[in-house]
Structures are given as C-alpha cells and as structure tokens.
Amino acid sequence: PEWVDSPQSLMTATGDILYASGANTLAKLAKPGSDLFLQNTSGGVLSWAAAGGATLTAKQAATSGTNVDFTGIPSGTKWIAVLLEQVCTTSAGDIGLQIGDAGGIETSSYLGTLGGFLGTAAHTTNMSTDFKLVNPTSGDSGYSGIAFLKLQESSSFTWICSSAGMGAMGNGSDLDMCGGVKVLSAELTQLRIMTGDTFDTSPASGNIAIQYGS
Numbered sequence: 001p002e003w004v005d006s007p008q009s010l011m012t013a014t015g016d017i018l019y020a021s022g023a024n025t026l027a028k029l030a031k032p033g034s035d036l037f038l039q040n041t042s043g044g045v046l047s048w049a050a051a052g053g054a055t056l057t058a059k060q061a062a063t064s065g066t067n068v069d070f071t072g073i074p075s076g077t078k079w080i081a082v083l084l085e086q087v088c089t090t091s092a093g094d095i096g097l098q099i100g101d102a103g104g105i106e107t108s109s110y111l112g113t114l115g116g117f118l119g120t121a122a123h124t125t126n127m128s129t130d131f132k133l134v135n136p137t138s139g140d141s142g143y144s145g146i147a148f149l150k151l152q153e154s155s156s157f158t159w160i161c162s163s164a165g166m167g168a169m170g171n172g173s174d175l176d177m178c179g180g181v182k183v184l185s186a187e188l189t190q191l192r193i194m195t196g197d198t199f200d201t202s203p204a205s206g207n208i209a210i211q212y213g214s
Contacts, residue, residue: 059209062087062199071190080149080212086142087206093197096130101186112180131161141168142204157184
C-alpha cells in the first residue's frame with residue numbers, strides 16, 4: 001500500500017508498533033511500560049491499558065473510635081472486597097459499611113436487609129443509613145468475614161453489597177449475612193466501616209483491609 005507516512009518518518013524504536021490509524025495513514029504506538037495490554041478503542045485506534053488485577057491495602061486497626069475510612073480508591077474500580085478480622089464493639093452496636101464519592105460519604109438511601117442466627121434464634125434488620133454487616137448480640141464478640149461490593153451499572157453509579165457471613169468469636173455463636181443496593185451521586189472514591197457504638201479490643205484487637213480491582 002501507499003502510506004502517507006513512511007515508517008522511517010515516524011522514527012520507530014525497539015518495541016514500537018506501527019498500524020493503520022486511518023485510510024492510507026500510518027501511526028506509531030510507542031513501546032509502553034510493563035504489565036500493560038494492547039486494546040482496540042473506538043474507531044480502531046490502538047492504545048495501551050493497565051492489565052486487570054487486584055490491589056490489597058494495608059490493614060487498619062479497628063480498636064477505638066467509630067469509623068475506619070479507606071480513601072483514594074481509583075477511577076475505574078468495579079469491585080471491592082472488605083476484609084474484617086475479629087472486629088469488636090464495646091456493646092451490641094451494629095457494624096456497617098458506607099460508600100461515597102468525591103462529595104463525601106453518603107449516609108442515606110441504602111436498601112437491603114441483614115439477617116443472622118444466634119444458635120437457632122434468627123434476627124433481622126433493615127438497611128437505611130448504611131450496608132449493615134453485623135448486628136451483634138453482645139459486645140464480647142469479634143467478627144470476621146468478607147463483604148463484597150460490585151458495581152452493577154457505571155452510568156448510574158449503582159453498587160450492590162453482599163456478605164455471605166460474618167462469624168463471631170467470643171460470646172455467642174452468631175453468623176450474620178446481608179444483601180443491599182446503593183446508588184451514589186458520582187463515581188465511588190472512598191468507603192467507611194462504621195459502628196453506632198465504639199470499636200474495642202475485647203475479646204480481640206480487630207483489623208480491616210480492602211482489596212479492589214477493575
């Protein structure tokens with residue numbers, strides 16, 4: 001073919017890619033850094049994109065106060081796993097999850113239900129101000145488990161939350177499960193694990209981390 005631009009005029013280097021960006025038009029895609037893949041974008045233009053993967057944050061102590069915040073969640077995040085390790089409260093206060101965007105943490109319009117079992121006795125509670133993860137039966141319990149957030153629709157910033165089980169140690173054999181939905185005002189950038197009580201160190205010192213990916 002007769003290219004408008006010749007390979008020599010594009011000054012290629014080792015690892016560069018030459019491709020047709022239009023009719024009779026040659027373009028160069030420069031060699032990228034590592035861990036990227038080649039994608040075909042709108043109009044047939046080639047570009048490099050980050051390889052899909054997961055980022056695990058450092059764990060934060062949940063041993064005092066009422067909130068543990070994770071900020072700086074990057075654009076394009078489509079799923080988040082919230083990892084609780086023996087998280088305790090001083091008395092029977094709920095442990096919940098709230099999400100937010102650049103405008104801040106949102107504290108309303110959470111829809112869903114938490115259900116649990118203490119032995120053979122069942123208990124339930126509805127969501128409104130947060131995704132309810134745990135409804136403790138006493139303060140002498142440390143809860144461990146994973147809450148999973150998944151972006152259902154990026155155009156409306158709709159997030160689904162599900163927890164298959166938060167199990168208690170210490171006083172009582174409690175297992176809590178939840179499912180809910182929350183529509184944000186904009187793209188998610190932060191989340192908060194909160195309690196209506198106070199995080200504590202009895203019967204164990206709790207930690208929380210998150211893992212996320214695109």
